[in-house]
Amino acid sequence: MLAGRVRLGLGAMLLCTALLAGGCGTGHPRPIASGELAEAKLFPYYRIYWVGPSFENHPLAAVDGLRSYINTVGDSVYYGDCVQSKGIFGGGSCLLPLQVTTVIYRLHSNATLGPQSNIVVRGVPATVYDEGRSIELYTGRVAVDIFSDTYSHALRAANELLPLNAPGSAAGRLPPPVYCPGLSGPIDARLTHIVDSLPAHICQRTAAAAALERNLTE
Secondary structure (H helix, E strand, O other), rough: OOHHHHHHHHHOOOOOOOOEEOOOOOOOOOOOOOOHHHHHHHHOOOOOEEOOOOOOOOEEEEEEEOOOOOOEEEEEEOOOOOOOOOOOOOOOOOOOOOOEEEEEEOOOOHHHOOOOOOEEEOOOOEEEEEHEEEEEEEEEEEEEEEEOOOOOOOOHHOOOOEEEOOOOOOOOOOOEEOOOOOOOOOOHHHHHHHOOOOHHHHHHHHHHHHHHHHHHHH
């Protein structure tokens, strides 16, 4: 979601937080507190995703958990040297190598994301945007936003997602979304088949409701 893109905005505005070993990106963050991770594992509202304790040799650095949860922003996990505690700390060229944000999906159009492409990842619809550095996946009741430094890293993270607070693994398909994602732009035959096959014919019902609303307001 656009709210998750706070990484890019805040990263350019905030000064680099000093690490114990020196400047931003020159050392390593303190190990994440066991209580912080345990809190995230008890997050009660919905399934949140991560890629395990590390990604591409970058350690898990922070987890939002319940105390800092904002329902319109979601819950995030952060990997890399630019984070020492909950939230995002960075500046200049110091960007997190990976942030995974899980948020309850609210129906919206993806047109505001700018140039984008639609793909299938782990059996569910997904949108690639931010010049390939970000991928939004649609699964269950949530959207999972992956923010990384390259498309290959973002796609690798998407293929390694697993639940943090529920049983599950990084193998196999993700649960299909129970809503119709507001995809924008071309949709190929494979993705069309998946969208048309979502539970309860949700996309067909959503399209019918939108058409009825247009007819009533014309």
